[in-house]
Amino acid sequence: MKLAAAEMLDFCDSTLQLDIPHGDAPTLRAIIDASFGPCDALVADHEPAVPHLFVSDMDSTMIGQECIDELADFAGIKPQIAAITERAMQGELDFSAALRERVMLLRGLPEQAIHDCLATRITPMPGAKMLVATLRARGCHTVLVTGGFHQFADPVAGQLGFERVVGNRLEVSDGALTGGLVGPITDSAVKERVLRDEAAQIGAHAISLATGDGANDIPMLIAATYGVAYHAKPKAREAADGSIDQGDLTSILRLLGIPRSDWIEG
Numbered sequence: 001m002k003l004a005a006a007e008m009l010d011f012c013d014s015t016l017q018l019d020i021p022h023g024d025a026p027t028l029r030a031i032i033d034a035s036f037g038p039c040d041a042l043v044a045d046h047e048p049a050v051p052h053l054f055v056s057d058m059d060s061t062m063i064g065q066e067c068i069d070e071l072a073d074f075a076g077i078k079p080q081i082a083a084i085t086e087r088a089m090q091g092e093l094d095f096s097a098a099l100r101e102r103v104m105l106l107r108g109l110p111e112q113a114i115h116d117c118l119a120t121r122i123t124p125m126p127g128a129k130m131l132v133a134t135l136r137a138r139g140c141h142t143v144l145v146t147g148g149f150h151q152f153a154d155p156v157a158g159q160l161g162f163e164r165v166v167g168n169r170l171e172v173s174d175g176a177l178t179g180g181l182v183g184p185i186t187d188s189a190v191k192e193r194v195l196r197d198e199a200a201q202i203g204a205h206a207i208s209l210a211t212g213d214g215a216n217d218i219p220m221l222i223a224a225t226y227g228v229a230y231h232a233k234p235k236a237r238e239a240a241d242g243s244i245d246q247g248d249l250t251s252i253l254r255l256l257g258i259p260r261s262d263w264i265e266g
Helices: 025-036 067-074 078-089 095-105 112-120 128-137 150-160 188-202 215-223 234-239 251-255
Strands: 002-008 015-021 041-044 053-056 141-149 164-168 170-173 176-181 208-212 226-230 242-244
Touching: 025 041, 041 226, 053 188, 067 078, 067 095, 067 112, 067 141, 078 095, 078 215, 095 176, 112 150, 128 141, 128 150, 128 251, 141 150, 141 188, 150 164, 164 188, 188 208, 188 215, 208 215, 215 226, 215 234, 226 234, 242 251
Parallel strands: 053 141, 053 208, 141 164, 208 226, 226 242
Antiparallel strands: 002 015, 002 041, 041 242, 170 176
8 A cells, every 4th residue: 555645844835745565654754753853744644635535633632722711711620620621632641531521610700701602712723714714615624523512612613613512511590500511522533424414414435634733533534534633732643644743734734735825714
């Protein structure tokens, strides 16, 4: 089998494609890392094509923050919750148990804190709107799937142009968080299932792209035709067949071979 590795070049608006015989994606990624150091790269068994489906994580991927950490700041417990978040994203803790623990610590926080956090703390990652707009203009179906919360993900999806949102929902009663969640948890298995189900609806020919940064994104990254780890934790980066280590999210467009002249502002 021949695999092609594409390395993003900082000094031009194109990619370098290398045909390397034999091997698998992790092995070739290791070769690229050893040869070039951290770089923006994608390894595939064919020349990359525009995907029919794009499924992305939200926190620290499509936005620059971890929503639950920023929300915790309003409760005065950000360091405590952020430490749990980091361990969960590194794959050191069970995601569902860690999520429930952090949400319980927010019990009693006024619902207004969500709106204030959205307005003052949550910002899109550079290139996010352009990536989504460009893919959608080429017929790609877009889904935001997050282990975070609908109260954040729904407005973020609207801002960035995602067509569907899958996530968790903070339970609210009498204007305050109860410390619980409504419905089942969106974890790594759900993320993978969303990608597979959406791809199946498109058909057997579907080419899928997934982006994420943490351990709970790994099954989704592996299941996608192109799994791209974005400024990711080590375990997620190692599992993916592509990574963005240097550039912003528009680097994905370059690696897919979409010329800069075709990018859409969004």
